[in-house]
Amino acid sequence: MNEKEFLAGYNKNEYLSPLLTVDAVLFTYHENTLKVLLVERANFPEKGKWGLPGGFVDEQNDKTIEETILRKLKEKTGVIPPYVEQLCTVGNKQRDPRGWSVTVCYTALIAYQDCEAHIETVESVKWVSIDDIATLPLAFDHLQLYQQARERLQQKSLYSIVPGFALPDVFTLSELQHVHEVLIGKTLQNKSFRRRLEQADLLIDTGEKRHERGRPANLYRLKPQSAEYRFIRNLEF
Amino acid sequence: MNEKEFLAGYNKNEYLSPLLTVDAVLFTYHENTLKVLLVERANFPEKGKWGLPGGFVDEQNDKTIEETILRKLKEKTGVIPPYVEQLCTVGNKQRDPRGWSVTVCYTALIAYQDCEAHIETVESVKWVSIDDIATLPLAFDHLQLYQQARERLQQKSLYSIVPGFALPDVFTLSELQHVHEVLIGKTLQNKSFRRRLEQADLLIDTGEKRHERGRPANLYRLKPQSAEYRFIRNLEF
DNA sequence: AAAATAGTGTCTCTGAGACATTATGAT
């Protein structure tokens, strides 16, 4: 038998495989706090509980698992978030009462304003402040997935400006710094934060200013490559 | 209908799911070079080609996907590697001719000596120097998985001593430094390397010395927590 | 003594932390 003959006689659906889902922890920054998008489960199991946006791969229409999660996020928010990164994959016997199941979990970031309108139209989708998440009874192991995402994003805030993708297109340095401060859980040295940004040349100065109590703040935009940039020296934790 | 009733009538194997496999890029350090473990495929598809060790989840006996990969690595090497970390999950339509498939890929490290005897007994398993891997026709997308693992391990060598898990239990500082040098692709400042190790207090001085051409070298052991430690300042790339 | 490898001393320089100071607007 050669490979062609083997494949002709092979039907993968005759073999049993764990359940496979794709989920995302989508963060945004709004009202001086970080928030995570939760979705009310419409079906069993865990019907009625809140959980992370996600779902099953559509073998017909999704070419990759990345496409699956982008599709799911677009269903819930109306747009595709500007930052999406694989977090981890959890697979075990007990996480889903239906049986052996695996989820590929992503971390994503989006500006609140970019999906505000769409989310207001939907009953079963809401932003929850990270201070309140642990108090909700989340479906499956979604609380643990959130915690992992949070930890990873916290780490990233020490050596990158990835958290900036939770802000709108145009933002002030104080806003960016505050996102980092919320993640790290302590105030940062203003000067240090600005110095490293300046030196790394990651921002575009729009030339515009935002007037709003006190000295007007310069408005910046992220350069495209800023998602990949890593500072050689971390901020203190 | 309540959740109990739903579950009673639910059989997950009635739903089709992508093929799910678990693979690992297992590195070791031997003969002054890093090597990766490859396995000759005994079955279709890609029969006869070399690929990463891995396989399917055993829903009866594996409680987690981590257990799956540990089981597979033990089958091939005779032991469970001291360092195993999830790398990424790749899932798409075309990577496997059998259809939509997903692999959860791990990076692992082991001492050459710890599995030398076992590997010599097996025909279809071999270590391949990272300098030669690209010249072999690897199965599926395993070359890309290797490359991702390599890049991640290179990054880690800049801010951790994780690469040390590719060495035997007891090793010299020069050996540890050389593993890092191979990964980073340039020689490191002896002094810098030792200074940061000393300061981080990650090693146990065994008190023993290895005699072998020139001044005898002190022998060290990794402290258990050294896998998690991150230097606040990276080495230059 | 020479070769080989292990390990140290010490200088420079970058950049984070600390914190005081100045700048620019609204009221």
Add this chain to the structure above:
DNA sequence: ATCATAATGTCTCAGAGACACTATTTT
């Protein structure tokens, strides 16, 4: 003028890079 917030000046200090130097073994 005062308040609020944005932005800068400047000192200290840790630690990486560079590289010369010393130490301990074998041949």
